[in-house]
Amino acid sequence: MLEVKNLNVSYEKMQVIWDASFEIHSGEVVALIGPNGAGKTTILKTLMGLLTPLSGSISYMGKDLLAYPNYERPKLGLSLVPEGRRLFPKLTVLENLQIAVRTPEAKEKRKENMDWIFELLPKLAERKNQLAGTLSGGEQQMLAIARGILSKPRLLMLDEPSLGLAPIIVEQVFDILRELKERGLTIFLVEQYVEKSLLLADRAYLLEEGKIVLKDDSKNMLKNDHVRKVYLGI
Amino acid sequence: MDFFAQIIINGILLGAIYALISIGLNLIFGVIKIVNFAHGEFLMIGMYLTFLLFSQSGIDPYLSIPIVFVLLFVLGILIHKIILQPLLGKAEFNILLTTAGLGIVFQNLALMFFKSDYRVIQTSYSAAKIELFGTLVSVSRLGAFIVAILAAVILYFVLMKTRIGMDIRAVSQDPEAAVLMGINDKKIFTITFGLGVGLVGIAAAIITPIYYIFPTVGESFSTISFIVVVLGGLGSFHGALIGGFIIGIVEAIGGIISSAEWARVFSLLIFLFILFVRPSGIMGKNARV
Ligand SMILES: Nc1ncnc2c1ncn2[C@@H]1O[C@H](COP(=O)(O)OP(=O)(O)OP(=O)(O)O)[C@@H](O)[C@H]1O
Ligand SMILES: [Mg+2]
Numbered sequence: 001m002l003e004v005k006n007l008n009v010s011y012e013k014m015q016v017i018w019d020a021s022f023e024i025h026s027g028e029v030v031a032l033i034g035p036n037g038a039g040k041t042t043i044l045k046t047l048m049g050l051l052t053p054l055s056g057s058i059s060y061m062g063k064d065l066l067a068y069p070n071y072e073r074p075k076l077g078l079s080l081v082p083e084g085r086r087l088f089p090k091l092t093v094l095e096n097l098q099i100a101v102r103t104p105e106a107k108e109k110r111k112e113n114m115d116w117i118f119e120l121l122p123k124l125a126e127r128k129n130q131l132a133g134t135l136s137g138g139e140q141q142m143l144a145i146a147r148g149i150l151s152k153p154r155l156l157m158l159d160e161p162s163l164g165l166a167p168i169i170v171e172q173v174f175d176i177l178r179e180l181k182e183r184g185l186t187i188f189l190v191e192q193y194v195e196k197s198l199l200l201a202d203r204a205y206l207l208e209e210g211k212i213v214l215k216d217d218s219k220n221m222l223k224n225d226h227v228r229k230v231y232l233g234i
Numbered sequence: 235m236d237f238f239a240q241i242i243i244n245g246i247l248l249g250a251i252y253a254l255i256s257i258g259l260n261l262i263f264g265v266i267k268i269v270n271f272a273h274g275e276f277l278m279i280g281m282y283l284t285f286l287l288f289s290q291s292g293i294d295p296y297l298s299i300p301i302v303f304v305l306l307f308v309l310g311i312l313i314h315k316i317i318l319q320p321l322l323g324k325a326e327f328n329i330l331l332t333t334a335g336l337g338i339v340f341q342n343l344a345l346m347f348f349k350s351d352y353r354v355i356q357t358s359y360s361a362a363k364i365e366l367f368g369t370l371v372s373v374s375r376l377g378a379f380i381v382a383i384l385a386a387v388i389l390y391f392v393l394m395k396t397r398i399g400m401d402i403r404a405v406s407q408d409p410e411a412a413v414l415m416g417i418n419d420k421k422i423f424t425i426t427f428g429l430g431v432g433l434v435g436i437a438a439a440i441i442t443p444i445y446y447i448f449p450t451v452g453e454s455f456s457t458i459s460f461i462v463v464v465l466g467g468l469g470s471f472h473g474a475l476i477g478g479f480i481i482g483i484v485e486a487i488g489g490i491i492s493s494a495e496w497a498r499v500f501s502l503l504i505f506l507f508i509l510f511v512r513p514s515g516i517m518g519k520n521a522r523v
Contacts, residue, residue: 074416086411102416
């Protein structure tokens with residue numbers, strides 16, 4: 001579905017992604033793990049076109065993704081739940097959801113998706129006419145994920161969706177991701193909860209200092225000495 | 235009592251005009267985050283257009299509202315696309331200088347085409363007055379008030395209830411997140427600039443029966459709209475409305491107890507006072523559309 005080859009990305013003069021190659025197959029959940037500052041967000045932003053790579057290729061469903069302007073990529077079925085949520089604080093909860101609905105497919109599924117989301121997250125339903133900025137951190141994260149789903153993506157990418165949330169809410173976030181996985185959605189997950197992510201994902205990549213240093217099935221990754229020592233603290 | 239009512243009514247009528255002029259400036263600031271120093275000159279261009287439509291084709295200023303709106307909307311779009319857009323993301327200062335420079339160019343073009351003569355248009359209702367709440371008010375001022383309020387209401391409706399309005403608000407709050415939603419932020423910037431300039435075109439059409447038209451007419455209105463916008467809260471729609479009315483009323487009161495020049499001084503004093511009490515403006519803090 002997505003194939004990234006020899007990706008190099010820099011900010012101004014400082015290169016932060018070095019020759020990264022990875023792929024995501026349809027129906028898979030793939031985790032991207034790595035320490036702070038490794039370049040995980042940079043990779044996601046490059047996929048969405050918020051950053052332009054120095055070199056490398058990105059093929060998505062047979063198309064050259066880099067040939068598409070950033071604002072068209074969501075219409076191709078890519079959706080990113082960005083780091084720090086990035087909701088529109090002065091739009092209502094409902095507007096934050098509606099704004100993601102743009103393609104005919106998304107419009108067709110809109111009611112079904114909304115009903116599903118509101119059933120899953122009754123708190124959001126109660127607050128649908130409230131400004132998004134007035135929600136609690138956990139509710140905002142749920143809204144950000146819900147917004148990411150409403151565009152009816154083929155590939156959902158999430159950048160540290162559990163960042164800064166209370167443990168119970170983190171559970172809830174992972175419950176939702178599990179449910180999405182069961183529904184067959186392809187997911188690319190960036191997380192700092194390495195163990196939880198690996199238990200959810202089919203495959204994983206480890207990114208360190210801008211380089212992909214390890215790729216494997218999640219099961220094997222959980223057994224990997226380096227991963228266990230550095231990321232699982234065992 | 236009548237005297238007092240007269241002042242307040244005049245202030246409110248004037249305030250609506252100030253508010254409409256300021257809303258365009260504020261919309262551009264709130265969404266694109268650029269200060270349009272050519273704002274007053276767009277008003278001037280709109281006034282000359284209204285003047286030409288009237289003197290050449292006999293079109294009443296009220297009928298030329300949609301024409302001037304569309305012409306200025308298109309002018310705004312072209313200027314943004316050709317001149318301002320390429321500067322976006324580069325040094326902010328360049329954009330300030332560019333809009334200020336555009337203002338000077340427009341003034342000089344007007345000077346070339348129209349000379350520095352003061353122009354007026356004489357309509358059948360120019361001198362007419364009607365009674366309102368026991369006081370006499372000028373028909374053109376009342377008309378300007380009604381159109382200004384209508385324009386503000388329509389803009390509010392467009393921003394709050396339409397898809398494009400929602401996209402504009404989203405881009406105003408977080409352009410990068412808006413791109414992630416599939417919104418073309420550059421296109422929204424261009425449309426918003428056109429809309430802001432078009433709104434000032436509406437203001438131009440309705441004040442043409444009231445004010446003299448000359449190449450630097452935009453300057454004083456531009457000063458007022460900057461005061462109104464900062465007073466109301468940068469980027470705030472409601473703020474521009476409230477600010478417009480406050481300055482309108484203050485000027486009406488000041489104009490009665492002294493001269494028109496002193497009235498401007500009064501509004502500056504009120505402006506300083508309010509900023510002293512509320513540094514981010516009356517509707518500040520939530521300073522986004
Ligand atoms: N806008 C920027 N300008 C310059 N350097 C940046 C910018 N954003 C990130 N960087 C640098 O690029 C590197 C990778 O950052 P990135 O945000 O992609 O890391 P990350 O893996 O997402 O980290 P985290 O887990 O903290 O979110 C870091 O060294 C960071 O300091
Ligand atoms: Mg990150």
